[in-house]
Amino acid sequence: xxxxxLSPRLIKLMAILAVCSLLVFLNPxxxxxxxxxxxxxxxxxxxxIFYILSKKTGDTxxxxxxxxxxxxxxxxxxxxxxxxxxxxxNLRQEKKENxxxxxxxGLIPKKKFDLEAAxxxxxxxxxxxxxxIIDKGTSSGIEAGMPVIVFQGIIIGRISEAYLTSSKIExxxxxxxxxxxxxxxxNSRGIVRGEFGLGVLLDxxxxxxxxxxxxxxxxxxxxxDVPKGLLIGKIQEIKTTQDKLFQQALIVPSVRYSNLExxxxxxxxxx
Amino acid sequence: xxxxxxxxxxxxxxxxxxxxxxxxxxxSGLSPEIVLMLVIxxxxxxxxxxxxxxxxxxxxxxxxxxxxxxxxxIIAFALVSYGVGFFARRFTISQKNMGLxxxxxxxAMGSAANSLILLILAKIYKGLGLELGxxxxxxxxxxxxxxxxxxxxxxxxxxxxxxxxxxxxxxYGKKSMQGRFFx
Numbered sequence: 001x002x003x004x005x006l007s008p009r010l011i012k013l014m015a016i017l018a019v020c021s022l023l024v025f026l027n028p029x030x031x032x033x034x035x036x037x038x039x040x041x042x043x044x045x046x047x048x049i050f051y052i053l054s055k056k057t058g059d060t061x062x063x064x065x066x067x068x069x070x071x072x073x074x075x076x077x078x079x080x081x082x083x084x085x086x087x088x089x090n091l092r093q094e095k096k097e098n099x100x101x102x103x104x105x106g107l108i109p110k111k112k113f114d115l116e117a118a119x120x121x122x123x124x125x126x127x128x129x130x131x132x133i134i135d136k137g138t139s140s141g142i143e144a145g146m147p148v149i150v151f152q153g154i155i156i157g158r159i160s161e162a163y164l165t166s167s168k169i170e171x172x173x174x175x176x177x178x179x180x181x182x183x184x185x186x187n188s189r190g191i192v193r194g195e196f197g198l199g200v201l202l203d204x205x206x207x208x209x210x211x212x213x214x215x216x217x218x219x220x221x222x223x224x225d226v227p228k229g230l231l232i233g234k235i236q237e238i239k240t241t242q243d244k245l246f247q248q249a250l251i252v253p254s255v256r257y258s259n260l261e262x263x264x265x266x267x268x269x270x271x
Numbered sequence: 272x273x274x275x276x277x278x279x280x281x282x283x284x285x286x287x288x289x290x291x292x293x294x295x296x297x298x299s300g301l302s303p304e305i306v307l308m309l310v311i312x313x314x315x316x317x318x319x320x321x322x323x324x325x326x327x328x329x330x331x332x333x334x335x336x337x338x339x340x341x342x343x344x345i346i347a348f349a350l351v352s353y354g355v356g357f358f359a360r361r362f363t364i365s366q367k368n369m370g371l372x373x374x375x376x377x378x379a380m381g382s383a384a385n386s387l388i389l390l391i392l393a394k395i396y397k398g399l400g401l402e403l404g405x406x407x408x409x410x411x412x413x414x415x416x417x418x419x420x421x422x423x424x425x426x427x428x429x430x431x432x433x434x435x436x437x438x439x440x441x442x443y444g445k446k447s448m449q450g451r452f453f454x
Contacts, residue, residue: 020342054295125302
């Protein structure tokens with residue numbers, strides 16, 4: 001009795017699955033862009049308010065959870081404070097040296113960027129977040145492909161989709177992301193790409209090139225709109241590809257992408 | 272029409288909360304799925320037959336907010352809704368006898384099924400070579416049980432407000448029907 005198995009419910013389900021499978025396979029991204037734009041624009045004020053409120057709530061919850069540890073924490077901080085005071089004087093000296101070195105390496109100082117500050121108003125709720133939503137879009141001159149940095153010129157990703165009042169940042173940890181990069185110490189070049197949200201990998205580095213654990217990896221400025229010298233992170237581990245043709249390096253990003261509040265979109269470099 | 276607008280607004284704001292509030296309040300990977308819980312709630316009350324448009328709309332809205340290809344969450348929600356509807360019919364004879372415990376069990380099953388379906392879809396996409404930018408955690412780890420628990424707690428939290436709203440909407444529906452017939 002085929003009718004028994006093909007109930008109207010099942011037929012409806014199969015129809016939905018068939019249409020959706022076709023939609024996913026054809027993936028007409030542009031077809032839904034106006035609709036996505038509409039809903040993101042409508043959601044924008046609520047997202048902003050909700051995100052700020054949830055941040056404050058999260059901070060309060062974190063504070064309440066840490067009250068029991070306050071006494072021990074206080075003692076530890078007093079000790080830490082005294083050692084930090086002496087460290088500050090050393091760091092001031094190193095800062096000067098660092099600035100000189102960055103200049104020599106050709107790293108572009110922040111003053112040379114036309115930056116657009118934006119607040120993070122949403123993020124990937126799935127594990128291993130791979131994107132963020134910011135509160136600036138095409139109305140603020142933001143376009144797809146623009147690099148996004150945080151304080152001190154640390155790159156976190158690029159704008160992948162720009163809408164009227166909001167934009168999506170594809171983080172470096174996103175496996176669709178790839179940026180030309182180099183080891184700031186040895187100048188070895190490669191491609192930094194995401195590892196399905198798990199981390200960042202410097203790939204396609206020639207076997208003859210030198211990589212060292214602890215070296216900083218920066219953007220090389222080759223073949224894209226991403227300026228040279230933006231910090232990506234530090235090398236944690238070096239390995240060789242299975243075919244032994246290239247070296248790979250696991251990179252520890254310099255910031256935690258899940259805790260970002262303000263980011264800067266590089267609209268253009270000022271010459 | 273009024274009911275449909277209210278449903279649309281509920282789905283819309285739930286999707287906004289899911290993307291903008293929960294990721295801040297819950298650790299990575301444990302962010303609860305409020306839109307899915309809505310679909311499970313509606314299906315457990317009305318069955319798949321009446322709920323599938325809401326499931327499709329919810330899935331579509333979430334696809335828009337997640338920047339996923341349209342259809343991904345619709346497939347997951349449609350399957351979960353069908354499954355929940357199937358079990359809801361078998362667990363209970365009438366809606367009135369359906370205890371919250373059974374509903375909680377359904378929400379747990381729905382939450383687990385949704386994660387599993389999305390993981391399978393992500394693997395299929397990868398196998399087909401479709402670069403769709405969907406990244407999901409491995410299904411069978413300890414986190415998934417915690418996530419199911421959080422989803423169940425969320426279900427309890429939304430159960431009474433939604434039941435109240437449902438009563439209000441059905442009351443409003445009756446009134447508007449009366450208005451239409453007796454004017």
